[in-house]
Amino acid sequence: MISTQLFYGGGGILLLLLGLWSFLVHAPLLRKLIALNVMGAGVFHILVATAYRGLDTPPDPVPHALVLTGIVVAVSATALALAFGQRLDRDDDR
Numbered sequence: 001m002i003s004t005q006l007f008y009g010g011g012g013i014l015l016l017l018l019g020l021w022s023f024l025v026h027a028p029l030l031r032k033l034i035a036l037n038v039m040g041a042g043v044f045h046i047l048v049a050t051a052y053r054g055l056d057t058p059p060d061p062v063p064h065a066l067v068l069t070g071i072v073v074a075v076s077a078t079a080l081a082l083a084f085g086q087r088l089d090r091d092d093d094r
Contacts, residue, residue: 005052012045029088033081040074 019039023032044067051063 005049008045008052009049012042012047012049015039015042015045018042029085033078033085037074037078040070044070 016039019035019037019042022035022038026032026035047063047067047070051059051061053059
């Protein structure tokens with residue numbers, strides 16, 4: 001039987017590798033931004049997997065706090081990158 005920690009950790013590593021591969025293969029900036037977000041989701045999964053300590057003990061709160069903070073930072077950085085990309089696209093049209 002696969003444990004919960006192995007399931008989340010393996011899924012996180014898979015997402016991280018998929019995002020890294022996509023970031024290296026694709027040329028358009030929007031696809032690179034999506035790949036970075038997929039990599040971030042993989043890192044979040046790995047952090048949640050490391051917080052798990054078993055059924056009888058509560059999870060470690062520090063990785064959970066890092067994941068919540070990371071989600072806020074990732075959303076803000078994605079919005080900033082999209083605004084910069086739109087500005088670059090608008091300047092290229094001139």
